[in-house]
Amino acid sequence: MPTPPTPAALTARLKPLRQRVRDAGHDAVLVINPVDTRYLTGFVGDDSWTLVPVKGTKVYVLSDARFDEQIAREAPHVNAVMRKRSLVDELKMLRDRLKLSRVAVQKGSLTVDRFDAIKKGLGARAVAAWDDGLITQRAVKDAGEVKLITKAGKIQQAAFRELRDFIEPGQTESEVAAFLEYRMRCLGADGVSFPSIVAADANAALPHAIPGKTKIKKNGLVLIDWGAKFKGYCSDMTRVIFTGKGPSKEMRKVYQVVLDAQLAGIDACRPGVRLREVDAAARKVIVDAGYGDRFGHGLGHGIGLDIHEDPRLSHLADAQAVLEPGQVVTVEPGVYLPGVGGVRIEDDVLITGRGHRVLTDLPKAIESATI
């Protein structure tokens, strides 16, 4: 089986994009976000732009000599243009050659100064900053993408199982993070999907703690939020480990509240449910337990080629937005007690035609959290 994206998958991704470009009255779209270029062509590089004309089936990648051979390997079907002048000048030449009168440029990735440069090169009326809809399109994964996310999850879980044997009091947060990332690499990951969080005791009260020299205590708590990337696709999980005598009475309570909240959040995941409702289902458990003001972030987010994608499970989400089949989201409530510690539990959930499937399955009952 060829590695995704297969030619058929790429064709299926380009089709709705071309349709949107056509519907908006443009002749082509210029893709400047490298992750979108990967999604649409398979080419994994930066400093390159992808031009997708509405007419025909051709796709053009404007790149440079560094990526010449790489494009030939990763995206043999595209028309590669190895630039000899600025990207804007090459774009202008290509535009003239293809006789495109109006090129749309990705509004969400286009910076104001780059837009100015493109307008200057092509003429202000020949370009338009445009919402390409790829964020929404990419939120729904095809079968190949779900496989890759699942595989990333398997890698990160296998590494965590090894970590449970490795970890012991006296090690620093950094050492633990280093081991985990090393094992993910050895198990086949491209690398991490984001910088790992390994936070001991009071550091776990920082949702985005950076691993440092703090040591794991004999009777301590370690929050680990980590993820693998596999062929570009991200997985993302959080588990908490208690060492020695296990959790304090307070932390035992907090852990159970967060776990109950997470299960309630997962349970709420199904097509058609409002994003806000999923957040609310988990949040209610935490609020009812009296920790509402200790859960200061949204419930979860989409994952894919980026670690943070749509949809966002949050009380700030668009009131009408709902989950759709094919979306993959994290469900990760947390309770943080400044100066004491924190608990967050996170799994990755695929929305299916009728409900959901949890893609990650490391044990999370409190007994399994104590080593």
Place this chain on the structure above:
Amino acid sequence: MPTPPTPAALTARLKPLRQRVRDAGHDAVLVINPVDTRYLTGFVGDDSWTLVPVKGTKVYVLSDARFDEQIAREAPHVNAVMRKRSLVDELKMLRDRLKLSRVAVQKGSLTVDRFDAIKKGLGARAVAAWDDGLITQRAVKDAGEVKLITKAGKIQQAAFRELRDFIEPGQTESEVAAFLEYRMRCLGADGVSFPSIVAADANAALPHAIPGKTKIKKNGLVLIDWGAKFKGYCSDMTRVIFTGKGPSKEMRKVYQVVLDAQLAGIDACRPGVRLREVDAAARKVIVDAGYGDRFGHGLGHGIGLDIHEDPRLSHLADAQAVLEPGQVVTVEPGVYLPGVGGVRIEDDVLITGRGHRVLTDLPKAIESATI
């Protein structure tokens, strides 16, 4: 000694920025690039904006509850605003409270759709997309920054020395990358400064190869381009290793050409020299040896909080742009032979008051490349 940035360093960084804002006739600048926020405040987080008013000494970070405790730790001197509504709404309230009539927003980081949202919230005439000059300012490092880059370099070099004992034929590129990254972490790195390149034989002809399952041969070549990040600062090096009998006659020649080119490039580094001239000094060696069309990228780039910063040593650089004291650049010529292999040699170079100082010192004579 406190970890940089010290309060004095932060004050010194804010001063020229405030001056530029004032000179441009704005009341404040909104910093939306998280790396710039780190540079100006010490706070390491995302989804946050920093507002620097011209008047007074206060700096405001608009963030959310996830980063509440982290900001208090990392940037105790800033005024943190934990938002309860959208970033734009919080910005509007702060703008009203501080009576700012014109807020400049970082043009190079501002996307067109975000700019639209800010204009909608604050009024189109109350905001301006503006070139803040931080790219140029950040290119010149202060003493604290040079220390951190130097330390990152020491870490990556120590890990490479361990790698030389570890590496052997039969290992995959991924395994080698995993080991190298693991050791950098254990030696104190925050993580990698970019995804490591470990490219065996023909893969080394791709300047941006991604480590995969290709195995190191008994009589082979491995190109390794890797870097450590230390307290946010990046180092970046490339070395080539030959296994077994050592390089073929052709590769021996290529190696020597690239090394001579690199030394010529380093030699050209001094304040006041044109960026193009530095590139040309190295390129001439490669062109004269008949490999001009096999060196398809620029000679090097600045490093700092980002792995790619100004200045760019390239034949495409602004014809008048020159090197300045305090800049730190990579010097990394390469020759790539499709289907055969490639050689790139890279070190990090600080521009001093009178010339330069090479910050990295792993051996690079061809004898030392053979293991």
